Amino acid sequence: MAGSASRVVFGIYAQGLENDVAFVTDGQLSGLCNKGLTVAEVSPEAAAGGPLALVQNGDVIRVDVNAAQLDLEVPAAVLATRQPRVTATQVPATGYLGVYRRSVQPMSTGAVLVDRRERRERG
Numbered sequence: 001m002a003g004s005a006s007r008v009v010f011g012i013y014a015q016g017l018e019n020d021v022a023f024v025t026d027g028q029l030s031g032l033c034n035k036g037l038t039v040a041e042v043s044p045e046a047a048a049g050g051p052l053a054l055v056q057n058g059d060v061i062r063v064d065v066n067a068a069q070l071d072l073e074v075p076a077a078v079l080a081t082r083q084p085r086v087t088a089t090q091v092p093a094t095g096y097l098g099v100y101r102r103s104v105q106p107m108s109t110g111a112v113l114v115d116r117r118e119r120r121e122r123g
Contacts, residue, residue, distance in 0.1 A: 054082045
């Protein structure tokens with residue numbers, strides 16, 4: 001408990017803003033982080049090139065709970081200009097973390113470890 005996403009949720013709550021803002025993340029949260037409107041485990045993740053990597057301060061994200069839909073209200077042309085500036089930063093990893101980083105699948109597919117050969121065969 002108390003990963004970086006959880007800290008943000010509790011920070012919003014501590015400031016009394018849980019009824020005024022939504023928290024959107026591609027990270028995981030525990031069940032204890034159900035304060036205000038929180039959308040977690042968004043896929044594809046920013047690190048995998050998902051649209052969350054393109055969000056900037058001031059952007060409007062429309063959350064339609066009933067339709068289970070999340071929309072970044074920024075014109076496609078603007079997002080296209082942001083895309084080249086997005087770069088993945090990876091700290092070198094060895095041991096189990098290195099194996100995990102090379103093999104883990106996105107949360108939307110179960111976050112299971114898959115051998116690289118299997119990943120290529122699946123497409």
